Amino acid sequence: MKDARLRGTVAMGLFGKKLKQEHKIMLQAERAKGALLPEYHRATPECPHPERWSMYDSMTAEAEVLEFLRTLVTTIKPELVVETGAFLGVSTLWIAEGLKMNGRGRIVSCELDPVVFTKAKEKIAASELAPLIDLRQESSLEMKVEGTIDLFFSDSDPPVREQEIRHYLPQINPNGLILMHDASSHMKTVREAALKMEVEGLISVVLLPTPRGLVVAQKRQGRV
Numbered sequence: 001m002k003d004a005r006l007r008g009t010v011a012m013g014l015f016g017k018k019l020k021q022e023h024k025i026m027l028q029a030e031r032a033k034g035a036l037l038p039e040y041h042r043a044t045p046e047c048p049h050p051e052r053w054s055m056y057d058s059m060t061a062e063a064e065v066l067e068f069l070r071t072l073v074t075t076i077k078p079e080l081v082v083e084t085g086a087f088l089g090v091s092t093l094w095i096a097e098g099l100k101m102n103g104r105g106r107i108v109s110c111e112l113d114p115v116v117f118t119k120a121k122e123k124i125a126a127s128e129l130a131p132l133i134d135l136r137q138e139s140s141l142e143m144k145v146e147g148t149i150d151l152f153f154s155d156s157d158p159p160v161r162e163q164e165i166r167h168y169l170p171q172i173n174p175n176g177l178i179l180m181h182d183a184s185s186h187m188k189t190v191r192e193a194a195l196k197m198e199v200e201g202l203i204s205v206v207l208l209p210t211p212r213g214l215v216v217a218q219k220r221q222g223r224v
């Protein structure tokens with residue numbers, strides 16, 4: 001389903017009205033009420049059994065990746081996390097939970113779609129983690145963030161991910177981490193962008209073999 005989103009397609013909703021893919025998945029997620037499903041992205045050579053993973057919906061990161069995000073936060077204890085593409089704020093909240101466990105740090109996130117943003121904002125406002133989260137309705141490429149970014153999670157629209165890394169790289173802590181979601185060999189765009197930036201010497205890359213693929217990278221310049 002996410003593949004369709006990647007091609008920028010729309011789905012037919014009630015009464016034949018065209019629904020944007022993000023809105024369609026948002027409605028499905030509301031109906032599912034937080035139930036976990038087996039991951040249904042297609043098998044890839046690096047991840048031949050995606051059904052062993054779980055997901056809430058095809059936009060929100062895999063459940064295991066959400067846990068990984070929280071664990072990375074408690075492991076590296078970032079002061080500042082930046083996320084691009086909040087969707088319904090689920091990954092934002094998992095990251096914030098790690099920050100709360102650490103007793104320090106904050107997350108700045110952005111969501112371009114105004115309808116999705118409103119839903120995410122409501123969800124975050126209802127959480128005790130809200131004070132740790134600065135959610136903005138703007139494009140990742142226009143967002144201005146002050147300070148050094150210790151953890152950067154790129155999860156917006158795949159074609160803009162490369163630009164995002166290049167845009168934020170000067171602000172990223174060389175001892176911090178860069179994550180790029182949707183980097184499977186099937187989805188290609190993000191994987192190829194990460195490997196291209198590695199060849200250019202900008203980042204060093206590890207490709208985690210999850211159903212949708214996750215790049216864990218580090219800035220090369222300034223690394224100690």
Ligand SMILES: C[S@@+](CC[C@H](N)C(=O)[O-])C[C@H]1O[C@@H](n2cnc3c(N)ncnc32)[C@H](O)[C@@H]1O
Pocket residue numbers: 022059060061084085086087088089090091092110111112113116138139140141155156157160
């Ligand atoms: C894959 S979803 C994010 C999932 C979320 N990180 C999670 O795991 O819970 C991608 C989201 O990015 C948003 N988006 C697309 N392009 C964007 C941009 N340039 N800046 C900010 N958000 C963007 C889409 O509207 C969509 O809601």
